[in-house]
Amino acid sequence: MQLILTPELLMEAYRQELFPMAYNSGSPYIHWICPEMRGQLSITDIHIPRRLRETIKKAPFEIRINNDFEGVLRGCAEPTPKRPETWINASIFKVFCDLHKRGDAHSVECWKNDKLVGGIYGLAIGGAFFGESMFSRERDASKVALLNLVARLWKGGFTLLDTQFVNEHLKQFGAYELPHDDYKQRLDEALKIKGDFLLPGLAQDDIMNDYLSMRKN
Numbered sequence: 259m260q261l262i263l264t265p266e267l268l269m270e271a272y273r274q275e276l277f278p279m280a281y282n283s284g285s286p287y288i289h290w291i292c293p294e295m296r297g298q299l300s301i302t303d304i305h306i307p308r309r310l311r312e313t314i315k316k317a318p319f320e321i322r323i324n325n326d327f328e329g330v331l332r333g334c335a336e337p338t339p340k341r342p343e344t345w346i347n348a349s350i351f352k353v354f355c356d357l358h359k360r361g362d363a364h365s366v367e368c369w370k371n372d373k374l375v376g377g378i379y380g381l382a383i384g385g386a387f388f389g390e391s392m393f394s395r396e397r398d399a400s401k402v403a404l405l406n407l408v409a410r411l412w413k414g415g416f417t418l419l420d421t422q423f424v425n426e427h428l429k430q431f432g433a434y435e436l437p438h439d440d441y442k443q444r445l446d447e448a449l450k451i452k453g454d455f456l457l458p459g460l461a462q463d464d465i466m467n468d469y470l471s472m473r474k475n
Contacts, residue, residue, distance in 0.1 A: 263288055263349045265357050272381060272388055273449060275442055277422060280347035283335060288349060295435040297421035297428065298444075299389075301411050305432035306473070313398050314405060314466065319368035319375065321406050321462045327358045330365040330377035334391035346391070354390070357381060364455050366407040368399040378403045385451025386418040387411050404431070406462060409469035414455050418448035 263278065271277065271290065278288045331354060335346040357363035367377040376399020378392035389407070394400035411419060420441075424433045436444065457465065 263353045265353060265360055265362070268353055268357065268381075269362065269383060272383055272386075273445075275438070275445065277388065278350055279345040280350060281345070282343045283347050285347050286349070288347075291422070292438070293423065294438050296438065296441040297424040297433055298436055298441070299408070299419045299421055299428065299431055299433050301408055301416060301419050302472075303432070304405070304408050305430065306405065307430060310398065310401055310405070311470070314402060314470070317463075319370055319396070319399060319402055321403075321466075322367045322369055323410070323456075323462060324358070324364055325367055325369075326374055327363070327365045327379065328355055329374045330367060330379045330393070331355070333374065333377060333393035333395070334379065336393070338393075354379070354381075366403045366410065368394075368396070368403050370396060370399075376400045376403050378407055380407075382416075382453060382455045384449040385416045385453040386420065386445060386448035387416050387453070387455075388420045388422075406466055409466045410455065410457065410462070411453070412469055412472070413460065413465045414453045414457055415451060416448070416453040416455075417451060418444055420445075 276290045276292050279291050280288060331351055335344045354363050363381050365377050365379040368375050375396040376394040380387055380389040392400040392403060421428055421433055424435055
């Protein structure tokens with residue numbers, strides 16, 4: 259029997275090292291994945307390519323937080339030449355929108371000329387952030403969104419950034435894999451922490467500048 263995907267079920271699945279995927283956007287079925295090797299990114303020591311650091315200094319995009327969560331999901335789900343199919347089906351789309359309304363799922367967005375041109379979204383539980391997907395309609399938009407996400411997680415006291423898998427795109431940022439038992443230990447420790455994603459009163463530009471200054475030390 260196919261389980262109904264609810265926010266409560268999804269939150270508990272992530273606590274138990276599982277995450278959902280569909281074969282494609284049209285599939286009604288959910289498959290629960292638990293890789294033997296789990297993709298991770300370091301929050302404090304993510305590799306920032308020199309060219310991308312210069313791009314961030316030029317600030318080609320306006321960074322917004324949770325301004326158009328559904329728009330980010332649609333951007334991540336739309337087909338591209340490199341990714342003709344998506345694992346985001348209707349059930350996954352809906353449950354993440356519900357999680358966002360509850361304050362558990364978040365997006366970091368790049369805007370240009372008042373248009374959404376890139377972003378990343380994921381789920382926050384305790385001191386762990388589970389990065390789901392990102393997209394880009396302008397050069398470097400998804401990369402800039404990722405680094406702004408990392409800066410926010412650092413400022414908010416998060417200790418774990420889960421990428422699920424490692425691909426060539428993430429390798430440029432120093433993505434690495436953890437064996438399942440090591441991941442479970444890191445996750446259990448992160449779940450005991452209360453991370454603050456929203457950081458009320460702090461501007462994203464200031465958060466990013468503080469992060470880059472920390473990296474110089």
